[in-house]
Amino acid sequence: MDTSNSFVLETHNLSKIYKGVQALTDLNLTVKQHSIFGFLGPNGAGKTTTIKLLLGLARPTSGSALVFGHDIRRESVTIRKRVGYLAQEPRYYEHMTARETLRFTAGFFYSGPAPGIEKRVAETLELVGLADKADRPVQGFSGGERQRLGIAQAQINYPDLLILDEPAASLDPQGRHDVLEVMERLRKHTTIFYSTHILSDVQRVSDTVSILDHGKLICQAPIEELLNSSGAPIFTLAIKGETEKARLCVSSLPWVVVIQTKPVKNHVSWEVTVSDESLAEAQLLNLVQSSGEVSVLEFGRRKVNLEDYYLRLTEGGKNE
Amino acid sequence: MNDTSTLKVIIGHGWRMGFTNLFHAASSSWWSTKKWLIQTIIWLLFLNGMLAVFLWKAPTETSSVTAAPYNSFTSMEAVQHDQTVSALVVFLTFSAFALPVVAIIAGQEAIIGERQLGTAAWVLSKPVSRPAFILSKLAASSLGILVTGVVIQGLVAYVQLSLRTGSRLPIAGFSGAMGLLFLNCMFYLTLTYMLGSIFTNRGSVLGIGLATALIGPTILGSLPVFGEFTPWSFFVPVTEGVPAGLAVALGQPLASVTPIICTVLWSILFIIVALIRFEREEF
Numbered sequence: 001m002d003t004s005n006s007f008v009l010e011t012h013n014l015s016k017i018y019k020g021v022q023a024l025t026d027l028n029l030t031v032k033q034h035s036i037f038g039f040l041g042p043n044g045a046g047k048t049t050t051i052k053l054l055l056g057l058a059r060p061t062s063g064s065a066l067v068f069g070h071d072i073r074r075e076s077v078t079i080r081k082r083v084g085y086l087a088q089e090p091r092y093y094e095h096m097t098a099r100e101t102l103r104f105t106a107g108f109f110y111s112g113p114a115p116g117i118e119k120r121v122a123e124t125l126e127l128v129g130l131a132d133k134a135d136r137p138v139q140g141f142s143g144g145e146r147q148r149l150g151i152a153q154a155q156i157n158y159p160d161l162l163i164l165d166e167p168a169a170s171l172d173p174q175g176r177h178d179v180l181e182v183m184e185r186l187r188k189h190t191t192i193f194y195s196t197h198i199l200s201d202v203q204r205v206s207d208t209v210s211i212l213d214h215g216k217l218i219c220q221a222p223i224e225e226l227l228n229s230s231g232a233p234i235f236t237l238a239i240k241g242e243t244e245k246a247r248l249c250v251s252s253l254p255w256v257v258v259i260q261t262k263p264v265k266n267h268v269s270w271e272v273t274v275s276d277e278s279l280a281e282a283q284l285l286n287l288v289q290s291s292g293e294v295s296v297l298e299f300g301r302r303k304v305n306l307e308d309y310y311l312r313l314t315e316g317g318k319n320e
Numbered sequence: 321m322n323d324t325s326t327l328k329v330i331i332g333h334g335w336r337m338g339f340t341n342l343f344h345a346a347s348s349s350w351w352s353t354k355k356w357l358i359q360t361i362i363w364l365l366f367l368n369g370m371l372a373v374f375l376w377k378a379p380t381e382t383s384s385v386t387a388a389p390y391n392s393f394t395s396m397e398a399v400q401h402d403q404t405v406s407a408l409v410v411f412l413t414f415s416a417f418a419l420p421v422v423a424i425i426a427g428q429e430a431i432i433g434e435r436q437l438g439t440a441a442w443v444l445s446k447p448v449s450r451p452a453f454i455l456s457k458l459a460a461s462s463l464g465i466l467v468t469g470v471v472i473q474g475l476v477a478y479v480q481l482s483l484r485t486g487s488r489l490p491i492a493g494f495s496g497a498m499g500l501l502f503l504n505c506m507f508y509l510t511l512t513y514m515l516g517s518i519f520t521n522r523g524s525v526l527g528i529g530l531a532t533a534l535i536g537p538t539i540l541g542s543l544p545v546f547g548e549f550t551p552w553s554f555f556v557p558v559t560e561g562v563p564a565g566l567a568v569a570l571g572q573p574l575a576s577v578t579p580i581i582c583t584v585l586w587s588i589l590f591i592i593v594a595l596i597r598f599e600r601e602e603f
Binding site: 052055056057058059077078080081083085087089090091092093095104105107108109110111112113116117119120 | 326327328329330333337338340341344345349353437438439441442444445446447448449602603
């Protein structure tokens with residue numbers, strides 16, 4: 001490790017303008033060694049741009065970044081010797097087999113001996129569950145198989161930093177499960193920096209999370225800290241009847257932050273975010289029941305999850 | 321898991337990072353597949369087939385197989401009266417038009433094809449320098465064209481010509497003419513690399529490349545000055561004398577080396593521009 005501290009990756013006011021569009025604004029990130037760092041954000045938030053800047057595939061407009069203490073502008077090749085990268089839509093030479101693809105990738109890191117490289121290739125194919133398809137041309141691979149091959153080629157040099165851009169986006173539930181399992185297995189050997197918008201995955205495997213929106217970093221924190229500090233409690237209600245009058249009544253209360261309503265078959269589901277938990281516990285149910293011709297089918301309190309926090313910060317996860 | 325002790329890690333810096341691996345991969349696409357064989361057969365049928373037709377057909381009233389020394393063919397009019405030399409002219413001229421087409425197609429695939437497919441971004445996410453990416457593909461394509469389109473075709477053509485003329489064709493001169501054919505190809509190959517680094521669509525690259533290759537030599541009749549600093553005059557007569565490529569093949573002195581020097585310089589310039597442009601490319 002070339003760094004004097006435990007940060008594998010640091011960015012300092014990293015910014016990128018693409019054809020007049022501000023894709024990334026003053027990004028300040030730090031990624032600790034051996035962490036699984038979830039990089040969250042809606043489509044177009046700047047996640048892939050950040051990754052491309054870190055890999056030298058694009059140049060920053062301003063700001064700087066260090067990976068293993070090396071500058072991304074001047075020492076990109078040195079950085080890439082220690083990095084494995086899986087693109088959002090991985091592309092390979094279609095005529096090559098999976099084994100040939102890994103052999104080709106290994107050729108950028110190792111000059112021999114050939115048996116050693118073959119052993120490494122075989123191990124990596126085994127790791128991602130492609131051993132039985134090793135000698136099939138890539139052009140016949142499914143999306144999931146391509147993604148597995150992507151992880152394999154990113155892992156072939158046993159990198160100190162694994163950068164994965166939406167590694168589970170195109171996978172079915174089983175494929176996603178497998179990818180997350182591989183990531184967890186790799187955790188003790190490497191640092192994983194991955195972008196995603198699948199929040200349940202992040203909550204399952206990440207230890208640190210950052211959320212990006214409109215090219216700006218909204219927050220970065222260990223996931224437990226984020227969930228514990230994500231503040232406002234949420235109460236859930238299932239209501240039947242004339243709910244609009246009740247909604248207006250409740251939303252006028254000073255301790256009610258927001259009400260999210262969703263029609264569900266024969267009733268309406270509410271999620272009421274409040275600023276005063278004790279007042280809500282004491283008054284909310286009574287207020288709703290007395291505010292009109294409604295009947296409350298269910299009432300309860302829900303634990304805040306990452307999705308709540310993410311949607312709140314990114315205004316519903318949409319980024320136009 | 322992290323046991324890398326058995327593997328020899330590549331320790332290197334600078335522009336050569338990744339060159340060897342990329343060159344092997346690019347070469348494999350020629351030599352580990354049937355591509356080289358297909359290319360060779362196509363050129364044998366097209367170029368040497370054409371030569372055979374002209375060489376072995378019965379002499380016409382105005383042409384014959386003469387025993388005149390080759391340094392006596394100082395004008396295209398004289399050439400037309402000798403069947404062997406006429407056939408050589410046909411071979412060289414067709415090669416000069418056809419081989420650049422292959423060079424242009426191979427060249428556009430190397431940069432713009434890889435960029436569009438996304439494989440360039442994948443490869444460049446590995447410890448690979450951008451000059452190595454360009455130069456390895458250029459080297460592999462050049463070698464492929466040199467062997468399948470120039471060396472093999474030249475050997476077969478020389479055997480045909482020797483059989484017909486009784487081995488009177490100077491081997492050094494003929495090799496020199498084949499060298500000019502290769503230089504001609506390199507001009508278009510490097511031009512295509514440069515175009516591929518400037519434009520983002522295949523149409524522009526192919527269109528400009530092919531237009532340059534096919535229209536360029538034909539404008540020499542009205543604009544002979546272009547022949548002085550391009551490869552267009554290598555195999556197309558600009559004045560009444562024989563073109564440079566034929567003169568070299570026949571062992572005659574060159575009227576001017578300026579077009580050859582200019583073509584080398586153009587090729588170097590094209591590749592420098594391609595390297596600079598590709599270095600600035602964002603993926």
